[in-house]
Amino acid sequence: MLTHRMLHRLAPALFTSSRGLPLDIPGPPPGRFLSTGGALLPWAEDSLGHASKLFREYGRVVALVQGGGTRHIAQSEDCPGTVLCYGADLNQIITSAHEVYSKSYLSGALHPGQDPSPRKRPLLSFGAGLFSVNGDEHKRHRRLLGPVFSRRRLAQYAEQMVEVIKSEIAGWAPGQERDTSRDMRLLTAHVVTRTLFGKDAQLSVDGASRALKETLDLMGKPLTRLLTFDLPGLPYRRYLDAATDLERHVQTLLAAKKQSGVESDDMLSALLHARDEESGTRLTDDEILGHVSVFFAAGHETTAHGLGWTLLLLACFPQVAHKVQEELERVLGSGEPSFESLDELVYLGWVVKESLRLFTPAPWNGRVLTEQVTLDGYTIPSGSEILFSLYETHRTDPIFQRPYAFEPERWEHIHPSPYQYTPFSAGPRTCIGAMFAQMEMKIALALILQRFRMELVSKSVNRFAEMVLSPKQALLMRVQPTDGNFAASARKFSGNVHDMVNFPQQLRAGEVS
DSSP states (O other): OOOHHHHHHHHHHHOEEEEOSOTTSOOOOOOSSTTHHHHHHHHHHOHHHHHHHHHHHHOSEEESSTTEEEOSSOSOTTOOOEEEEOOHHHHHHHHHOTTTEEOOOTTGGGOOOSSOOGGGGGGGTTTOGGGSOOHHHHHHHHHHHGGGGSHHHHHHHHHHHHHHHHHHHTTOOTTOEEEHHHHHHHHHHHHHHHHHHOSSSHHHHHHHHHHHHHHHHHHTOHHHHHOOOOOTTOHHHHHHHHHHHHHHHHHHHHHHHHHHOOOOSSHHHHHHHOBOTTTOOBOOHHHHHHHHHHHHHIIIIIHHHHHHHHHHHHHHOHHHHHHHHHHHHHHTTTSOOOTTGGGGOHHHHHHHHHHHHHTOSSOEEEEEESSOEEETTEEEOTTOEEEEEHHHHHHHOTTSSSTTSOOGGGGGTOOOOTTTSOTTOOGGGOOTTHHHHHHHHHHHHHHHHHHEEEEEOOSBOOEEESSSEEESSOOEEEEEESOSOGGGSOOOBBSGGGGTSOOOGGGBOSOOO
């Protein structure tokens, strides 16, 4: 019987395309088993570790499989293949010319094409948003979305975040053992639901939130990608059902907000009232639905795992946790974090920056070529997909001395360019929600650490990196009172995260796998 882990290995192996990369682009040859697919199995198991090995062996521009024949994010089956690369200078080239290095739909190969059947029509808008537009259309959407993330709006979102997060952690108590990765996913899901939909029409809000989560979950399942048949019992049918349900709920919310005529304090209302001053245009309902799904995805999983990894780092580095607590007591006392006070939490901001450098939540930046390019001396044909490694860049750029060390203090002295430090991409397609995400992380960490000391319980911590960098197993932590005993927060653990960070030697347990 095929296990979930085996399917995760096989899914990208079976998503192949016509081989078409020039053979002078170095890379591993096709394997004997499953041909192209056989060479992809190590990638499917651990994309970050496998890519690091390829970079060391072949250089900083490498074909995932020599000669191509692979496809992950490109919609077209004519994709010649996948090229991996890293480095600030290449990042600047890729992110600056977004008409050439274009983005694709979040759903990638699951996108139904431009003329789908009525059953698949809801998939046209799902995962679209800023991912699906390029050139002048992308600029128009950025202008329309600017007010959604204005300083005034961010201040409103900060108040909502405090309210939601306090409610989420109200049931935590010293002595509890918690799955932190699950807790952070629930916390960020509720935050993005509140800021995205508001409190209006709660039945539709709850339904839209459930449908969004289910659609995203199903999109990431290997069987959904392997068996794209609308048949009973298959996850692809549930994927179509969830996308249809999502469209229906969001349309209900949109209709209610249009009828009220009042602009409320949520993103959906801001999207509905957005107007481009240059063209006078507004977003269509389908465009709004696309942005809603992307905002939910980006504001949910990535931030959740960013928080989980940061709690792990704080548990393992007691001197850093102690400095964070001192700053919280000095700046906030017994009060709550506010939009205005976040700038005063300087050290906590360094902790977040350093955590995002080491555990970049979205470690790969994907692009599809609209024309042939030359990158670092290699000719790459049109239609090829480029996967840029933020993970590798954050560990190889000279500005980051001792790159595997967790040193928040480094941010007092270094000022990397957007191409050297790039957790939110760079150039014209810099994540429009970057400020929102960093604000949410600081507020959540402040509220949690004001109340609790989090103690590591997991005996093994391994990474899994597909679209998002997440723990492969539950990240278990025990809630403790704020007793200042930070040295007791860590325990020995094994796992391949030891390849990512120089954790204290005394925390290594057995063989790292």
